[in-house]
Amino acid sequence: MIHSLFAIFIFPGFLFLCVISLAAEFIDRKVYARLQNRVGPPWFQPLADMIKLFGKEDIMPEEANPLMFKGLPIFALAAVATAFLYIPLWSPESLFSFDCDIIVVLYLLTLPTIAFFLAGWYSTSLYAMIGAIRSLTQLFAYEVPLFLGVLAPAIIANTWSLSGLIAFYRIHPVLAACNMLGFFVSIIALQGKLEKVPFDIPEAETEIVAGSFTEYSGRLLAMFRMAIAMELVVGASLFSAVFLPFGFGLPLAGAIAAYIVKIVFIILLSCLIRTLFARMRIDQMVEFCWKYLAPIALTQILINLLIKGMVL
Amino acid sequence: MSLASKVLTWARMKSPWIIHFNTGACNACDIEIVAALTPTYDVERFGVQLKGSPRHADVLVCSGPVTKQIADRVVRIYEQMAEPKFVVAVGTCACSGGVFDGCYNIRGGTNTVIPVSAYIPGCPASPEAIIDGVVKLLHSLEVAEAAATK
Structure with a gap:
C-alpha cells in the first residue's frame, strides 16, 4: 500500500514526472533558441515560470462556471499523470501493467485535449471559445493517424499490452525497424496533441489571443502549462516504449540511461519540427492529416499485416 | 524575508511576461519594442x-x-491583468x-490613466534602452521587496 502510494506520487510517479517535464521543457526551449541562433533561456526558466504563476492572482470570469473552470486544469493534469503510470519506462513491466493498457494510455492522453476544449467553452470568452472549437476540430484530424500509428506495432506483436509488446520486440528486435513509418506519423500527430507549431492553431496568439487559455491566470494556468509539459514527456515515453523498444534488458543504470537517451531524442525531433515549420491554417491542417498522415498510417498497418502473414 | 517570499520574488524577477499595447503611438516605439523581441536581442535570456x-x-x-478614445481601453486591459x-x-x-x-484629443502620458512603474524615454526608445528599463524595473522590485519585509 505505502509502496504503491510512493510509486504513484513520488517515484517514478507524479513528482518525478514533474521534474523531468520541467527538464524536457527546458531542453525544448533551449534547443529551439539555439536553432534560431539565440542564447536561449537559463536552465531554471521553466521552474521560475511555474513558481511565478503559482504566486499570481487567480482571476475567474463572472460568467464562467466555477466548478468546471477550476476543476478542468486538475483534470487535465491528473489524466496525463495517470497515463504515465502505465508506460514501461526502463523496466519491461510498467508499475500497474495489465492487458490492453496501450489503449488506456492513448485515451488518457486524449483527455487533456477534451479538458482544453471544455476549459475554453466554460470560460465564456469569445477568443477562448474559438480556440476551444479549433482544438476539438484538430483533435478529429490528428487522433486517427496517431492511434493507427501507435497501434500498428501491436499488430505484429499480437498483443495490446505495452509489456507484451516490449517482450515481443526483445525476441524480434529487427521487426521494430519496420515501424518507422508509424513513428514518423505519430511524432507529427504529437505536435497536434501538444498544440505546437505547425499545429498550434488553437493557441495562435497572433489571431485569437491565447485560445482556450485566454481567461486563465495564475495557478490554474500553471496547471495547464504543466499538463502540456507532462504530455510531451508522456508522449515521448510512450513512443520510446512502442517504437524504440531497446535497452529494457540492460542493468538498471544502463536501462535508465537508455530511457533518457530515447526521450531526449524524441523531444529533439519534436523541437526540430517546431523550428522548421510555420503555423498552418485549420483547413490545411485537417486536409494534411486526412490526405497524407492517415494513408501513411494505414500503409504502416498494411506492411505490418503482410509481415505478420508472411514472416511470422 | 522568509524563504517562500524570497523564492517567489526570485521567480518573478526571472520570468517577466510582457504584453504590448499601443495607446496611440506613431508606430516608431512599437517597431523598436518588436525589434527588442527578435532573436538579435534574445530577451528570452532574461525569461x-x-x-x-x-x-x-x-x-x-x-x-x-x-488618446481620449483609448483611455478607457487601456484601463480595462490593465484591470484584466492578474496581480502583481x-x-x-x-x-x-x-x-x-x-x-x-496639450492636443485636443490627448490625455497625456500613460501615468494619467494607470500607475506606471518605469519610464523609458527616447524618440523612439532603442531596444537596448527598453531591455535595460525592464531589467532595472525588476531589480527595483527586488530592492523594494527586501525593504518592505525588513
Whole structure:
C-alpha cells in the first residue's frame, strides 16, 4: 500500500514526472533558441515560470462556471499523470501493467485535449471559445493517424499490452525497424496533441489571443502549462516504449540511461519540427492529416499485416 | 524575508511576461519594442516572453500618448491583468505626452490613466534602452521587496 502510494506520487510517479517535464521543457526551449541562433533561456526558466504563476492572482470570469473552470486544469493534469503510470519506462513491466493498457494510455492522453476544449467553452470568452472549437476540430484530424500509428506495432506483436509488446520486440528486435513509418506519423500527430507549431492553431496568439487559455491566470494556468509539459514527456515515453523498444534488458543504470537517451531524442525531433515549420491554417491542417498522415498510417498497418502473414 | 517570499520574488524577477499595447503611438516605439523581441536581442535570456492575453502577462508595455478614445481601453486591459502587475511606459510620448501634450484629443502620458512603474524615454526608445528599463524595473522590485519585509 505505502509502496504503491510512493510509486504513484513520488517515484517514478507524479513528482518525478514533474521534474523531468520541467527538464524536457527546458531542453525544448533551449534547443529551439539555439536553432534560431539565440542564447536561449537559463536552465531554471521553466521552474521560475511555474513558481511565478503559482504566486499570481487567480482571476475567474463572472460568467464562467466555477466548478468546471477550476476543476478542468486538475483534470487535465491528473489524466496525463495517470497515463504515465502505465508506460514501461526502463523496466519491461510498467508499475500497474495489465492487458490492453496501450489503449488506456492513448485515451488518457486524449483527455487533456477534451479538458482544453471544455476549459475554453466554460470560460465564456469569445477568443477562448474559438480556440476551444479549433482544438476539438484538430483533435478529429490528428487522433486517427496517431492511434493507427501507435497501434500498428501491436499488430505484429499480437498483443495490446505495452509489456507484451516490449517482450515481443526483445525476441524480434529487427521487426521494430519496420515501424518507422508509424513513428514518423505519430511524432507529427504529437505536435497536434501538444498544440505546437505547425499545429498550434488553437493557441495562435497572433489571431485569437491565447485560445482556450485566454481567461486563465495564475495557478490554474500553471496547471495547464504543466499538463502540456507532462504530455510531451508522456508522449515521448510512450513512443520510446512502442517504437524504440531497446535497452529494457540492460542493468538498471544502463536501462535508465537508455530511457533518457530515447526521450531526449524524441523531444529533439519534436523541437526540430517546431523550428522548421510555420503555423498552418485549420483547413490545411485537417486536409494534411486526412490526405497524407492517415494513408501513411494505414500503409504502416498494411506492411505490418503482410509481415505478420508472411514472416511470422 | 522568509524563504517562500524570497523564492517567489526570485521567480518573478526571472520570468517577466510582457504584453504590448499601443495607446496611440506613431508606430516608431512599437517597431523598436518588436525589434527588442527578435532573436538579435534574445530577451528570452532574461525569461521575457511576449504573451497575447493580459491575463497571462506581468508587465504591460505601453507606447505612445494616451488618446481620449483609448483611455478607457487601456484601463480595462490593465484591470484584466492578474496581480502583481507592472506598467512600463516606452518612449517620450508615453512618459509625458511628448510633442502631442496639450492636443485636443490627448490625455497625456500613460501615468494619467494607470500607475506606471518605469519610464523609458527616447524618440523612439532603442531596444537596448527598453531591455535595460525592464531589467532595472525588476531589480527595483527586488530592492523594494527586501525593504518592505525588513
